[in-house]
Amino acid sequence: MTPRRLRYGFVTVAAGSLLVGCSSGAESEPAGEPASTARIIDIRIANGAVSPANTRTEATAGQRIVLRVDSDATDELHVHSAPAHTFPVAAASGQQFDFTVTVPGRVEIELHHLGRTVTTLLVRQ
Template sequence: MTRRRLRFGLLTVAAGSLLVSCASGERTNEPASAALIIDIRIANGAVSPANTRTEAEVGQRIVLRVDSDTTDELHVHSAPAHTFSVAAASGQEFGFTVKVPGQVAVELHHLGRTVTTLLVRQ
């Protein structure tokens, strides 16, 4: 949790400017960011999506779900980089996280196409 979430909160009520201080002292376990799922379809030499921008967070699990009619390789240009072998099959899933903020290209090697650029923020 951040300090901001642990600080006392103030609530202004109506025009009377009544301030109510809120502090329970309890810490709750918030779930980690939900996985980001990107569906990719490769068919007849075309890829969808293509050249998109996708927002993500540092440490967020990213899952590429791929349906393809041909073999290829997905390259994730992060540090460290990730490479996934794509089969001519449906329902393939490839998961990873990005540890450094910035722009991360996800490309198909053989088709020479950018699927998406991840805009990874902290």
């Protein structure tokens, strides 16, 4: 090989190594199930109102469910699953709660103090 071919071969190998090194996103994903397969539900509580309210959300048994909450008041989120989950909501932004539902069926997620259903998970096998 001529020096020119070696030089281009090295650049190709080096660039390929950089691409392989950058392709892993494992460090940025949370432990457990990758974020791309988790069901994320954004919840906003402001001035006594909640959004979303009385919606339906599809999920799969064993899928990670992530509740991201911004609230101007304290409350409790109740997840009526087996086992049940209760999460204390602070008057703060950027709260995150996660759980997994393993039994197919309907699972209500409600705000205890406001007495409102946020969403009903339709959990399928």
